[in-house]
Amino acid sequence: MSDPRPSLAVFKFASCDGCQLTLLAAEDELLLLAEKLHVAYFLEASSDRGPGPYTIGLVEGSITTAEDAARIRQIRQQCKYLITIGACATAGGIQALRNWADCDEFVRAVYAHPEYIRTLRTSTAIADHVPVDFELRGCPINKYQLLEVLRSLLGDVRPRTPAESVCLGCKRAGNVCVTVAQGIPCLGPVTQAGCGALCPKYDRGCYGCYGPAQQANLVSLSNHTLAAGTPPDVLLPLLRNFNGYAPEFRAEYDRLANGGAAHPTATGETP
Amino acid sequence: MTSEPRRIRVEALTRVEGEGGLYVRVRGDQVEEVRLEIYEPPRLFEALLRGRSFQEVPDITARICGICPVAYQMSTVHAIESAFGCAPGPEIRRLRRLLYCGEWIESHALHVHMLHAPDFLGYPSGLAMAADFPEEIKRGLRLKKHGNQLLELFGGRAVHPINVAVGGFYRLPDTSDAARLIPDFEWGLQAAIDATRWVASFDFADFDQPYEFVALSHPAEYPMNEGRIVSSQGMDISAQDFAAEFTEYQQPHSTALFCGRGAAQTHYLVGPLARLNLNLERLAPEALRLAEEVGVTRPCANPYRSIIARGLEIVHAYAEALSILKTYERPRAPRIEVRPRASSGAAVTEAPRGLLYHRFELDADGLVREATIIPPTSQNQAQIEADLRSLVSARVARPDEEIARDCERLVRSYDPCISCSTHFLKLDMVRT
Numbered sequence: 001m002s003d004p005r006p007s008l009a010v011f012k013f014a015s016c017d018g019c020q021l022t023l024l025a026a027e028d029e030l031l032l033l034a035e036k037l038h039v040a041y042f043l044e045a046s047s048d049r050g051p052g053p054y055t056i057g058l059v060e061g062s063i064t065t066a067e068d069a070a071r072i073r074q075i076r077q078q079c080k081y082l083i084t085i086g087a088c089a090t091a092g093g094i095q096a097l098r099n100w101a102d103c104d105e106f107v108r109a110v111y112a113h114p115e116y117i118r119t120l121r122t123s124t125a126i127a128d129h130v131p132v133d134f135e136l137r138g139c140p141i142n143k144y145q146l147l148e149v150l151r152s153l154l155g156d157v158r159p160r161t162p163a164e165s166v167c168l169g170c171k172r173a174g175n176v177c178v179t180v181a182q183g184i185p186c187l188g189p190v191t192q193a194g195c196g197a198l199c200p201k202y203d204r205g206c207y208g209c210y211g212p213a214q215q216a217n218l219v220s221l222s223n224h225t226l227a228a229g230t231p232p233d234v235l236l237p238l239l240r241n242f243n244g245y246a247p248e249f250r251a252e253y254d255r256l257a258n259g260g261a262a263h264p265t266a267t268g269e270t271p
Numbered sequence: 272m273t274s275e276p277r278r279i280r281v282e283a284l285t286r287v288e289g290e291g292g293l294y295v296r297v298r299g300d301q302v303e304e305v306r307l308e309i310y311e312p313p314r315l316f317e318a319l320l321r322g323r324s325f326q327e328v329p330d331i332t333a334r335i336c337g338i339c340p341v342a343y344q345m346s347t348v349h350a351i352e353s354a355f356g357c358a359p360g361p362e363i364r365r366l367r368r369l370l371y372c373g374e375w376i377e378s379h380a381l382h383v384h385m386l387h388a389p390d391f392l393g394y395p396s397g398l399a400m401a402a403d404f405p406e407e408i409k410r411g412l413r414l415k416k417h418g419n420q421l422l423e424l425f426g427g428r429a430v431h432p433i434n435v436a437v438g439g440f441y442r443l444p445d446t447s448d449a450a451r452l453i454p455d456f457e458w459g460l461q462a463a464i465d466a467t468r469w470v471a472s473f474d475f476a477d478f479d480q481p482y483e484f485v486a487l488s489h490p491a492e493y494p495m496n497e498g499r500i501v502s503s504q505g506m507d508i509s510a511q512d513f514a515a516e517f518t519e520y521q522q523p524h525s526t527a528l529f530c531g532r533g534a535a536q537t538h539y540l541v542g543p544l545a546r547l548n549l550n551l552e553r554l555a556p557e558a559l560r561l562a563e564e565v566g567v568t569r570p571c572a573n574p575y576r577s578i579i580a581r582g583l584e585i586v587h588a589y590a591e592a593l594s595i596l597k598t599y600e601r602p603r604a605p606r607i608e609v610r611p612r613a614s615s616g617a618a619v620t621e622a623p624r625g626l627l628y629h630r631f632e633l634d635a636d637g638l639v640r641e642a643t644i645i646p647p648t649s650q651n652q653a654q655i656e657a658d659l660r661s662l663v664s665a666r667v668a669r670p671d672e673e674i675a676r677d678c679e680r681l682v683r684s685y686d687p688c689i690s691c692s693t694h695f696l697k698l699d700m701v702r703t
Binding site for chain 1: 283284285286287288289290311312313314315316317318319321323324327330331334335336337338340377381385386389395396397398399401408409412413415416419427428429430431433434440441442519520521522523526528605688
């Protein structure tokens, strides 16, 4: 007897569980959602482990082991729509800081017996390994955006999330710009919306946890931030945190670290 | 007893945060080896924190765990403040407790209703239970939502709050916004009492274990952010002395480090059951009365009954949150000024799952030179293995499937957070 409802599976790779928890945090919608979708595989929530194929696969986490690199390929074959959720799955996450470091030294710093530990030298996004149908951004993702993505997929509609920057959220919320008014460095102009312009609302600068916005002008933002007196050793770590391995943030970090010379991929340099 | 080796594999432990495996080897009726195998790929936080500024650290350590980010932020800010020799005043202190109440409520309500209760009632999940227990599940989800609302107001969001700073908060909410939560929390206090009565009526298998309980203890309050580390065997130390008393060690089968106490590296129990046993009389009056009513007596050393301890802690967190919300007035300054200095500092706070130790060494600019983080599940690992050994020994004659199921239930009663400690629980049982 097969269930006529579309099926949902949730898979975890290297991550904190926070993005899949967002699904359980949809307290008001969860029971309704469970009527429309057959939750076939969701280890954190259920002991039922329904076999694939699945209509929708949500993937949390980044690829950091050879086993996981093989596992994501199998999962891709099992899922009609493969959706990545969160900064780890879309950009490698905070654990991608190892990509710039000596990973063996990292392991030695944490473990007395590094020989027991098997890990790849890099933490990479799911899309670096398999084709992905839609990437939902955020560290963590936004519950309403996740529900919107699921609704779209249930209606066979391509999911969309606003591609605008956090700045527009601030304008709508009536937040006073923390950069203009207080000189606080803020990645809002180059970061994709989705968080509700949260950090500026709480009197602090955006630290880019939703990753680069489309057509973000990073060079211009760096120029402004540095000219306004923020030292490079404050701006650089901002670019290299939860989405640091996203290509746009990475390119701008490298450009600044190399003395600010124009990076081949950097565009939109202001005069 | 079989002469041929038998291997049983359960693909993954479910209804826990993260993934791990179990390995049991039985010869005849002797349990030779029990291992909790944690395959969670290491994310190497202690290494990647080096060189980061103290101001970024609470945002980064939060990412260790999406279920208890506030716990990481709290241990972080206390450890850094201890290094810098500064301490926020009583207002900030109360609001940190308030934020922690939000996390205890959402984390415990999730575990009690969606993860643990299905074991007692014979369902694969909380979602599957909802058809037969609609009121209980809806009530549980509403409790969880309240915890999240508190985190959203004082932390900015429920997962990875953005409002926790070394020295206090970035911006505190208006008095009127906090007051708006009060009616829901008044409802929730009673609902949490009803939920605890409900879980206390479940059937509990006899399984008392000879635990050494370890938790924070504070003379005036149920422990969250501050206190001395005490144990049921008389240990009484400060957080700064943690490293002298507890030793981390590594086993080949786990990417989570173990932690043992004393020279013999003995195992011990942290978490709601340990806290309750060591601090019962400091529960809020509503929770203490309820503990008596549902028959909690010390020592309460049955791991399955931790669901009652979680219920009582939800009640406590509601009572405490209400009293803080009712007297809340937005402080003049959200945080104190913090001046970095080259130093080191340690702190322990009570995560929903138990003792969470952080130690940082920082340079004169406030950049991290060295970080040590010991999560509760790492500390419970050896105790979980000891409990599993005792469980399998007592039931060795039972069929493998039944033992597998019982082992999984036992592990689940700890509410292990394998993402924290590092994840794939596979039951791999070998009988020879």
